Amino acid sequence: MDIAAIPVLSLTDDPASFSAAIGASFRNFGFAMVRDHGIDADLIARGWELNKAFFALPEEEKRRYYKAEIFGQRGYTPFKTEIAKGADRHDLKEFWHVGRDLAPGSALADSMPANVWxxxxxxxHEVFSALYAAFDAAGATILSRIAVHLGLDAHWFDPEIAEGNSILRLLHYPPIEGATDGAIRAGAHEDINLITLLLGAEEAGLELLAKDGTWKSVAVPPGAMVINIGDxxxxxxxxxxxxxxxxxxNPDAQRAAHSRYSMPFFLHLRSDFWFKTFPQCVSAENPDRYPVSITADDYLNERLREIGLKK
Structure with missing residues (x-):
């Protein structure tokens, strides 16, 4: 399979140059790769260790942290619970969600459940709280560069993500044993959030759908992150x-006996954010597709129903 020719950018580059480069990469691929992102390598290594250690726990113990009433938004979600929008087979994965800790009495508490540990x-608790904060900071910096590319003030997004419903997801794709009933590890989908920051996984398998309709592999250099646009x-x-x-x-036969672990960070808007299309992105050739405004929380809950986490 061909490898997508996604450029690898450095967050230490001149901000204006980075803004232009990441904008071009997003327009071409919907994806970019970024190194020198500022997240401590030792913290990341500790995160991988604890990710593997948690999912190695007995199934009964992990299920103690499954809270069906909060629709998988915090804590543990069991294997084959989530399904890609429009798919007919559940994904071959289990995961854990870490969210934002809100201040006592926050007006957003009704839409953002408390964390489960x-x-x-x-x-x-300590490591993933620190990783969440590090991803949050890196994501805000990258989003500020995207804002400049769009002709906005670099700080335009700051108040809209300051209490955003962002999620750090710890993922485990268990070894593939026998028939998978037509499913793949994670079905073809788009992310719902603003941008996703994804640390490179030890096992291959991530693919994007190119403009020519072919699937291309995403090969992440050591120490870099994949960044992709969300809905x-x-x-x-x-x-x-x-x-x-x-x-x-799904992995090739020789890798099927190996687990795959991943740690994406889904950067979200505040739950009470109202969508209004950026006027500079509307033209006679590209009329506004979204004249009716909804909130970020409405949008999220619509998608949770589509992927089977909320009934």
Whole structure:
């Protein structure tokens, strides 16, 4: 399979140059790759260790942290619960969600559940709270560069994501054993949020759907992150920045006995944010696709129903 020719950018580059380069990459692929993102390598390594340690726990113990009433938004979600929008087979994965800790009495508490923390492995709470904060900061910097590319003030998004419903997802795709009933590890989908920051996984499998209709592999250099556009930013930009379909393919036979672990960070808007298409992204050739405004929370809940987490 061909490898997508996504450029690898450095967050230490001149901000104006970075803004132009990431904008071009997003317009071409819906994806970019970024190194020198500022997240501590030792913290990331500890996160991988604890990710693996948690999912190695007995199934009964993990299910103690499954809270069906909050629709998978915090804590544990069991294997084969989530399904890609429009798919007929559930994804072959289990995951854990870490969200934002709100200040007591926050007006957003009704739309953002409190975090759930496991008793073990030791250090889970501390490490993933720190990783969440680090991803949040890196994502805000990258989003500020995207804002400049769109002709906005660099700080335009700051108040809209300051209490955003962002999620750090810890993912485990177990080894593939026997028939998978037509499913793949993660079915073809687009992310709902503004942007996704994804640390490179040890096992291959991430693929994007190119403009020519072919699937291309995403090869992430060591230490870099994959960044992709989500549906919320696609909506705000009237599809000028596209939310590209992607999937996680089942492994080749020789790798089928190996687990795949991943840690995406889904950067979200505040729950009470109202969508209004950026006027600079509307033209006679590209009329406004979204004249009716809805809130970010409405949009999120619509997608949760589509992917089977909310009934």
């Amino acid at each position: 496991p008793d073990r492995p030791e250090g889970f 919320m930013l696609q909506r705000l930009t009237n599809h000028v920045l596209p939310s590209t379909t992607h999937r996680v393919r």
